[in-house]
Amino acid sequence: MGNPKLEIPRPARSAVLGGRCLKLLKNEAGRPLTTVVAPIGYGKTTLLGMRAASPAGRGTVGWLTLDTDDNDVRRLLGLLIEMLPPANEEARLELLLSLQSESKLDPMPAPSETLEKLLRALNELEEVCLFFDRYEAIVNEDAHRLFETLISRSGRRVRYFFASRERLPFAANLRHLHPLTVTHEHLRLTPEETGEYVRRSLARRLEDEELERLDRLAEGWPLALDAFVSSSAEGTLLFPRRSSDKGLDELPFRLNDVFLDNVLNRQPERLRRFLLRTSVPDSFDAELCRLLTEDEASSELLQQGIDRGLFLFRDTRGRCRYHPLFRSWLHARFRESEKEKYAQVRERAIRWLERNGNIFEAIRLALLIPDYDRAEALLLADIGTTFSAPKPDVLDILQRFPDAETTGRPSVAMLYAWFLAAEHRISAAERALDGAEARMEEGPFVFPPTGEDLRGYFASIRSRIAYLRRDSERGMALMKRTEELLGGPGLLYSQYNTIDPCGSSLLNSDAGHWGAIDQTVAMCEYAEPLWNGENQGYGIIQILLGECRYERNELDSAESGLQKGRRIGLDLMDTGLILPASLTLVSLRWARGERQAARVMLQETTAMIAGRIGAAGRETLAACDARLLIRENRAEDVNAWLRERSGEPRGPGGFGHLYRELTKLRAFVFLGHFRQGVDFGERLLHLCESWYLRAHAAEAALLLSVLYERSGDAATAFRRLETALDIGRGEGYVRLFLDEWELAETLVRMYVKRRSSKEPYSSPPRAAYCKLLAQAADERRFASDSLRSARRQLTAKEYEVLQTLIEGRSNPAIADALNIRLETVKTHCRSIYKKLGVNGRKEAAAKFRP
Numbered sequence: 001m002g003n004p005k006l007e008i009p010r011p012a013r014s015a016v017l018g019g020r021c022l023k024l025l026k027n028e029a030g031r032p033l034t035t036v037v038a039p040i041g042y043g044k045t046t047l048l049g050m051r052a053a054s055p056a057g058r059g060t061v062g063w064l065t066l067d068t069d070d071n072d073v074r075r076l077l078g079l080l081i082e083m084l085p086p087a088n089e090e091a092r093l094e095l096l097l098s099l100q101s102e103s104k105l106d107p108m109p110a111p112s113e114t115l116e117k118l119l120r121a122l123n124e125l126e127e128v129c130l131f132f133d134r135y136e137a138i139v140n141e142d143a144h145r146l147f148e149t150l151i152s153r154s155g156r157r158v159r160y161f162f163a164s165r166e167r168l169p170f171a172a173n174l175r176h177l178h179p180l181t182v183t184h185e186h187l188r189l190t191p192e193e194t195g196e197y198v199r200r201s202l203a204r205r206l207e208d209e210e211l212e213r214l215d216r217l218a219e220g221w222p223l224a225l226d227a228f229v230s231s232s233a234e235g236t237l238l239f240p241r242r243s244s245d246k247g248l249d250e251l252p253f254r255l256n257d258v259f260l261d262n263v264l265n266r267q268p269e270r271l272r273r274f275l276l277r278t279s280v281p282d283s284f285d286a287e288l289c290r291l292l293t294e295d296e297a298s299s300e301l302l303q304q305g306i307d308r309g310l311f312l313f314r315d316t317r318g319r320c321r322y323h324p325l326f327r328s329w330l331h332a333r334f335r336e337s338e339k340e341k342y343a344q345v346r347e348r349a350i351r352w353l354e355r356n357g358n359i360f361e362a363i364r365l366a367l368l369i370p371d372y373d374r375a376e377a378l379l380l381a382d383i384g385t386t387f388s389a390p391k392p393d394v395l396d397i398l399q400r401f402p403d404a405e406t407t408g409r410p411s412v413a414m415l416y417a418w419f420l421a422a423e424h425r426i427s428a429a430e431r432a433l434d435g436a437e438a439r440m441e442e443g444p445f446v447f448p449p450t451g452e453d454l455r456g457y458f459a460s461i462r463s464r465i466a467y468l469r470r471d472s473e474r475g476m477a478l479m480k481r482t483e484e485l486l487g488g489p490g491l492l493y494s495q496y497n498t499i500d501p502c503g504s505s506l507l508n509s510d511a512g513h514w515g516a517i518d519q520t521v522a523m524c525e526y527a528e529p530l531w532n533g534e535n536q537g538y539g540i541i542q543i544l545l546g547e548c549r550y551e552r553n554e555l556d557s558a559e560s561g562l563q564k565g566r567r568i569g570l571d572l573m574d575t576g577l578i579l580p581a582s583l584t585l586v587s588l589r590w591a592r593g594e595r596q597a598a599r600v601m602l603q604e605t606t607a608m609i610a611g612r613i614g615a616a617g618r619e620t621l622a623a624c625d626a627r628l629l630i631r632e633n634r635a636e637d638v639n640a641w642l643r644e645r646s647g648e649p650r651g652p653g654g655f656g657h658l659y660r661e662l663t664k665l666r667a668f669v670f671l672g673h674f675r676q677g678v679d680f681g682e683r684l685l686h687l688c689e690s691w692y693l694r695a696h697a698a699e700a701a702l703l704l705s706v707l708y709e710r711s712g713d714a715a716t717a718f719r720r721l722e723t724a725l726d727i728g729r730g731e732g733y734v735r736l737f738l739d740e741w742e743l744a745e746t747l748v749r750m751y752v753k754r755r756s757s758k759e760p761y762s763s764p765p766r767a768a769y770c771k772l773l774a775q776a777a778d779e780r781r782f783a784s785d786s787l788r789s790a791r792r793q794l795t796a797k798e799y800e801v802l803q804t805l806i807e808g809r810s811n812p813a814i815a816d817a818l819n820i821r822l823e824t825v826k827t828h829c830r831s832i833y834k835k836l837g838v839n840g841r842k843e844a845a846a847k848f849r850p
């Protein structure tokens with residue numbers, strides 16, 4: 001056409017977001033109005049350009065890139081006429097003549113006759129899509145009215161697409177058209193897309209921790225990721241090895257020109273002042289906003305900041321926050337440009353946050369001064385809040401203390417070591433304790449929140465470290481030292497929540513020394529008499545012992561401990577106890593052949609706690625359900641679950657997601673996705689081995705051995721099986737293998753046969769362990785065969801009654817569970833005893849219980 005404003009722009013980047021958001025636009029192609037509203041750098045122009053270049057269906061496409069000159073309504077109307085397709089050249093010339101003529105005669109800014117003719121010309125087209133980019137340039141009310149008239153009076157075959165940094169002023173008047181609104185939430189890259197974009201750009205894959213930190217800072221903002229990639233390629237922005245390093249902290253300042261020229265300097269003075277002052281806290285509500293700005297119009301300014309695309313977002317609870325990079329940049333600018341005023345605003349913010357219980361945010365601001373005494377006092381003032389917060393958040397705070405400050409503050413050093421050990425960073429935890437103890441003089445050191453001897457908690461953490469290193473003797477000695485100094489287990493353990501509320505297992509967490517059964521049993525048997533009462537500590541001990549006994553295939557004693565721990569969890573409504581106990585009980589009941597009971601346990605647990613455990617806990621429950629679906633051979637349901645959870649194995653914010661990741665690996669085996677499963681499983685095994693998560697590593701290696709065997713790679717299958725066997729034999733795992741015996745039996749027996757044929761695949765201890773596992777599996781199979789025989793002799797309802805008899809339920813309980821009359825239960829029982837040749841319920845349970 002000759003006018004660059006009317007040309008569809010080429011994509012600025014190979015947008016990773018393109019496919020996902022373009023699909024959304026195509027799926028909603030019938031909408032008369034689509035608006036893409038987001039701050040600068042989210043790929044609005046790229047997205048509309050891709051949509052314009054590949055329209056859904058046939059029709060005419062018109063494009064207009066707006067600028068400030070287009071606030072002249074007559075000029076704007078002329079450009080709209082030029083957007084008509086070349087096939088309508090005659091109509092276009094007629095409209096331009098009409099506009100020229102009307103402009104001379106009509107003093108009004110919007111020539112109404114030409115507008116009517118343009119509407120008729122648009123509505124006569126078969127199908128037309130009109131795209132308007134950079135609508136934030138339009139500030140003229142008459143221009144807004146022109147667009148509103150065009151959209152509201154166009155026919156069904158005319159569709160409008162707008163890209164703007166600011167909310168469209170007339171959008172609220174067109175709600176009856178049910179427009180599609182695409183926001184920054186749609187346009188931001190997911191963590192997986194961020195990882196893929198960086199991999200393509202830098203030809204290297206980010207580690208999980210690196211990706212998590214980059215995503216937390218950039219929040220999927222494409223322009224920020226471009227800046228990160230270009231700076232990394234130049235070697236000017238290196239990835240830091242810990243969150244306190246300066247590498248990523250420089251990213252906001254790489255975007256200085258964007259923030260200064262395209263955002264801050266474009267705002268009026270009053271709004272600029274508002275932006276700077278409200279950048280002090282991480283987030284704020286209307287009350288804190290008024291306090292910080294001291295402006296009676298703070299509510300109006302807040303709404304302007306949101307509407308104008310100034311990286312200011314409001315959540316469903318009414319709290320507002322800036323994009324992390326923009327907030328960091330604003331905060332630094334305010335601190336440097338208005339030092340005195342900044343100090344006043346920061347002090348107001350700290351006082352308000354402290355008063356309203358936002359302790360961590362107050363600590364962060366105190367550390368920026370830096371005022372380490374105040375930060376420590378705030379950290380210790382509400383120790384319950386500290387222990388109930390997510391571990392990564394607490395570590396982020398503690399890592400902001402320089403090493404010299406940490407070692408000089410024994411209480412801070414103890415907390416830092418505590419949370420490092422909980423994240424399995426035991427060498428770093430030990431260094432923190434060593435540094436603090438080197439500066440501690442003789443005599444008691446009091447831990448202010450509890451009034452106890454701080455050295456007792458130092459000994460407790462060192463005991464955990466010793467157990468993690470499989471040094472049971474030293475671990476036990478340090479436990480006794482802890483008891484001596486604290487007069488018992490310590491108030492931190494007995495009064496505060498120290499476990500993950502969404503964890504799938506206590507044994508496979510720091511509480512169980514990451515799967516060390518011998519060390520965990522020794523610790524729990526020593527500590528059990530010290531814990532009196534129905535408290536969290538006693539519940540932890542019972543569940544740990546239950547999990548250990550389950551892994552050792554001691555099912556009756558395992559059930560007793562798990563039920564005790566679960567009951568304490570229910571009394572306290574402590575999901576950190578309920579969830580791991582329930583998941584192990586589900587596995588235990590399935591192992592006994594009590595399939596209905598396993599399902600009921602999972603359903604009851606989900607109903608009780610799903611609303612209390614957040615997305616991570618619900619994912620764990622969904623993974624447990626998927627494991628039951630696999631055992632029930634429900635391929636379609638398993639496939640649906642797996643499709644919703646694509647991506648590489650990750651353990652963000654700790655290792656809580658590994659239960660889900662291992663379930664995904666099981667699903668790959670079950671569905672026969674061997675190549676995909678091997679790739680996923682090797683990454684998962686590497687993650688587990690890197691962090692010395694031995695139980696998880698054994699589970700991953702066992703499933704991988706099955707994948708390799710079914711892929712025809714026997715040599716690699718045997719090597720992976722050996723990895724699993726070495727860990728299992730060393731720790732005494734039995735159920736880990738028996739729970740997967742149907743998958744692994746052929747491979748294990750082949751492994752033993754190779755040994756007997758003197759092939760160098762097996763060592764005698766491994767072969768002996770395989771025989772032990774095979775013997776346990778054969779005993780289990782005998783009970784299963786008996787149940788199958790019973791199933792053939794009984795009716796469906798009688799078999800259900802037999803399963804409840806095996807579970808030890810009374811007749812009234814059976815009637816209630818199966819929703820039948822008590823007399824009917826008695827009739828079924830008499831029939832069962834006669835058909836199976838047993839004298840009563842005890843004999844039936846003993847004969848048919850696995």
